[in-house]
Amino acid sequence: MASNSLNVPSFPSTNSQQRISTADTTVRVKVSLKPGRSLMDWIRLGRSGQDLTGVGGQILEVSEEELAKHNTQEDGWLSLRGKVYNVTPYMEYHPGGIDELKRGLGKDATQLFDEIHKWVNAESMLEKCLVGKLVTTSVSQRKGNNTYSWFKQIYSSYLICLNSLFKMKNNKLKPQFDWYQTNKTITLVVYTKWGDMSSEYVIISKEDKELTVNVNIKDLTFIIHTELEDGVSCDYSIKTSKDGKVEIVLPKIQLDKQWSGLGKSLDKHCTYKKTTELAVQYHECKLESVCNITHDVKLFCLRLPESTWMCVPIGYHIHVHHIISGMEIVRSYTCVSPSLTNVDNTEGKGRLIYLMIKIYPDGAITPWLNSLNIGDTVDISNYDGHFNSQRLDNDHQLVLYAAGTGFTPMVRLIHRSLQENSKIKSVKLLFFNKKLEDIVWKDQLDQLATNSKNRFEVKYILSEADDSWTGLKGRIRKELVSDHLPKTVDSNTKLLVCACGPIPFTKEVMR
Structure with a gap:
């Protein structure tokens, strides 16, 4: 058996109900x-x-x-x-515990605070x-x-x-910026020279003629910020190439009219900063639909403003902002796909956000979310995170350990890994819950396992199973972790292990 290190990637929702294990000491966890x-x-x-x-x-x-x-x-x-x-x-x-807070006592803790939860x-x-x-x-x-x-x-x-x-x-x-026009469109061009650039790393927002484009390049962000000379519609399109070139196409409202210039450069135009140094930007989204997934988990579909385009990368998260009793409350949630078995990659791309959220009756923000009606608004931030989905192009076997709603970061990982052009040969999910009725999307997971031609396998483990349950029982333990890792891995095969759940759960997987 070849020697393989078990990589446990850092999913981004370090402030959410899904606690993520990681070797990164700057990541905050809940207690x-x-x-x-x-x-x-x-x-x-x-x-x-x-x-x-x-x-x-x-x-x-x-x-x-x-x-x-x-x-x-x-x-x-x-x-x-x-x-x-x-x-x-x-x-x-x-929420991060007393020991975490003690790290900032007796001094200026601003930098430490911003590293963990600037939002x-x-x-x-x-x-x-x-x-x-x-x-x-x-x-x-x-x-x-x-x-x-x-x-x-x-x-x-x-x-x-x-x-x-x-x-x-x-x-x-610093990326180079240029633009050109045709009779019908204005095209903004950013030369990033980053080979992994894709449309997901571009965020577009517009208010009247004020246009802001964030081009995220690893841990840096290049910003286009201008007051356009004339009007453009919100039917944006984004093209990227392997050499890192990004083209953002803006349809003109007045066709055949030639612009004398792009417009007036505003204060952030052509700045290039660390993403963590940028102020958190929120978008007022409308609740489009709510679906019951289990007795206490719901799938929220939120529509971004018409003038905003944002496609959240795999493993990234957004922040939900709300004011309760005069206090600003922020919670982070990993974005999911609307389904595991019927996912249209183009439907709503860049326009819709899907969040799978467990409702806690005594929670700070979920009771409010649960009370919303269709058409109500929710403030959603620009996405945050640093998970490199390109790793999925290099790793050939994927083993996932999820507990409860720790399953949410796994949703898009599973879907991406089982695509026809994926290099992932097999995906195994060990899904831990208390009871059978707590399992999220069990029917879809079973269907996926049946139709995947042996590329996907799921095992359910219940800690409070009744007598009718014939599957695995108990909590996370060393034997369960090791028993479900591949027994043999050849020298050309890589292994990626991901874990998401409460702190004791993820620590046991990492151990």
């Missing part, structure tokens, strides 16, 4: 909270009138030295974007915990501390050099 420590409980505590600041509600000026003193679970402050918060009362309410509005979440403003001390104010002054100057020079080098490299690799 089980004590009873009475849900987000709604936190909202109620904030509205109770209790002093959560610990300083009597005063707005203080907090020095870096003072901030550093408050670095324990019993007395914890942190700074976000220049504001200092007493997070001591929030410790047990933090969350901490100012709204921690409003009742505000202590005051962080006051930084300049080098000149630190009299007598020559060592610190010397170190600060050297470090500042080092950062300036790094920034200059990054800008030089960034400018050298």
